[in-house]
Amino acid sequence: MxxxxxxxxxxxxxxxxxxxxxxxxxxxxxxxxVLPGATPISRLLPIASTIYGDEATRAFFxxxxxxxxxxxQVAHQLGISKDNIFGLLEAIGGDCAGAISVCVSGNLPGPAxxxxxxxxxxxSDELDKLPSHPFLAGEExxxxxLAGAQNKLPVFFDGSDYYIPEGSKASSHILKTAIAQxxxxxINETFCMTxxxxxxxPVPAAHVVTIGGAPVFMVERYDRKPSASGEIVxxxxxxxxxxxxxxxxxxxxxxxGPGLRDCFRLVEEWSDEPLLDASNLxxxxxxxxxxxxxxxxxxxxxxxxxxxxxxxxxxxxLISTATYRRLNSKFAMKMGxxxxxRYLPQNTLGDFAGDIGIDIRTVRAAFVMLMDTxxxxxxxxxxxxxxxxxxxxxxxxxxRVISYxxxxxxxxxx
Numbered sequence: 488m489x490x491x492x493x494x495x496x497x498x499x500x501x502x503x504x505x506x507x508x509x510x511x512x513x514x515x516x517x518x519x520x521v522l523p524g525a526t527p528i529s530r531l532l533p534i535a536s537t538i539y540g541d542e543a544t545r546a547f548f549x550x551x552x553x554x555x556x557x558x559x560q561v562a563h564q565l566g567i568s569k570d571n572i573f574g575l576l577e578a579i580g581g582d583c584a585g586a587i588s589v590c591v592s593g594n595l596p597g598p599a600x601x602x603x604x605x606x607x608x609x610x611s612d613e614l615d616k617l618p619s620h621p622f623l624a625g626e627e628x629x630x631x632x633l634a635g636a637q638n639k640l641p642v643f644f645d646g647s648d649y650y651i652p653e654g655s656k657a658s659s660h661i662l663k664t665a666i667a668q669x670x671x672x673x674i675n676e677t678f679c680m681t682x683x684x685x686x687x688x689p690v691p692a693a694h695v696v697t698i699g700g701a702p703v704f705m706v707e708r709y710d711r712k713p714s715a716s717g718e719i720v721x722x723x724x725x726x727x728x729x730x731x732x733x734x735x736x737x738x739x740x741x742x743x744g745p746g747l748r749d750c751f752r753l754v755e756e757w758s759d760e761p762l763l764d765a766s767n768l769x770x771x772x773x774x775x776x777x778x779x780x781x782x783x784x785x786x787x788x789x790x791x792x793x794x795x796x797x798x799x800x801x802x803x804x805l806i807s808t809a810t811y812r813r814l815n816s817k818f819a820m821k822m823g824x825x826x827x828x829r830y831l832p833q834n835t836l837g838d839f840a841g842d843i844g845i846d847i848r849t850v851r852a853a854f855v856m857l858m859d860t861x862x863x864x865x866x867x868x869x870x871x872x873x874x875x876x877x878x879x880x881x882x883x884x885x886x887r888v889i890s891y892x893x894x895x896x897x898x899x900x901x
Contacts, residue, residue: 489591496586497721506573513544526792530730530757546732548572551583554735581655585710585724588655600654602643610649611699614664639663657719659711663704669811671881673702679778679805685864688770689801709801723792724800727785738786740820745785747820751843764799771802773857779809779888784819810884836899851900858893865889
């Protein structure tokens with residue numbers, strides 16, 4: 488049983504993840520420490536000749552793994568305790584979020600592995616089995632890991648065919664199946680992501696694809712780009728919980744996770760373009776309010792490390808949760824100290840502006856602009872979706888949520 492794993496950025500040896508009993512440590516390699524322009528793997532693991540202890544190491548690496556029931560099922564599939572971060576990364580750490588891959592020491596991630604073509608019916612069967620077989624865990628050569636509590640499958644898509652990355656090969660897209668017991672989540676999320684793009688938020692391209700006769704959500708990975716040779720190159724990313732040293736089980740503000748004040752302060756400190764990124768983050772917050780996304784927590788925000796710059800990454804996981812009555816409708820991060828859209832006093836925007844350190848006039852103007860734009864763009868997009876998918880109930884539900892939230896917003900800015 489290995490007690491050391493090598494951590495890579497693409498094919499560059501970054502350092503060693505080690506375990507001693509139940510304790511984890513991380514240290515950068517001597518070669519990486521002297522590499523010009525070397526990027527830290529985390530804000531809280533700066534490049535230095537030191538051995539980082541369990542708390543900082545665990546906070547970063549545990550956030551690379553899936554969460555909740557998905558983690559439980561992966562662990563069961565592999566025969567590994569769900570608390571064994573080291574063992575899980577050893578098994579499925581070949582293709583994580585960002586540029587990180589984790590390998591048994593001595594196994595280089597370069598030439599190893601490949602892309603296995605998967606026929607549509609086989610892919611459909613695998614997607615159907617995701618709840619009991621997430622990330623194809625345990626299949627020979629497959630080492631895939633993505634954070635989050637929802638079933639998803641990283642794949643390589645060349646525009647016509649799907650491939651399963653094996654070994655250290657990187658995926659290019661993420662597939663998500665419909666969530667059981669919730670109506671039309673694939674349409675809902677694709678609609679909200681497309682709407683975000685149309686109102687000017689930076690988001691990766693999202694599509695509804697049909698696999699085995701069923702609609703599937705497919706999104707391009709913003710943390711991947713093609714190299715000159717055509718290989719998929721990983722770009723490093725770090726979610727806000729990782730950057731703040733918060734374990735994934737505490738991602739919600741009410742459980743000790745970051746609030747909006749923490750997120751805006753983090754952007755001010757860590758982004759190389761803090762004014763632009765704060766503006767995008769403000770629009771993200773307002774957009775989530777208007778579409779009724781109550782699951783906008785700290786792990787749904789990330790930094791992207793690209794070309795020597797640290798920027799807030801394109802936004803992801805945008806969905807109107809308020810359309811589902813069985814889900815908690817309270818904000819994952821409070822707005823102006825309030826967590827329930829039904830009960831927002833007139834001073835909410837002023838308190839919100841004070842929390843995030845942005846002038847109230849700027850906040851009010853952003854609200855007005857987004858409400859006006861979303862009102863128009865969402866109606867246009869709904870008509871397009873009806874033409875393509877039929878008069879689905881979810882489209883009317885999203886429209887009602889948006890209408891209700893815009894009415895609330897107009898009362899707040901008046």
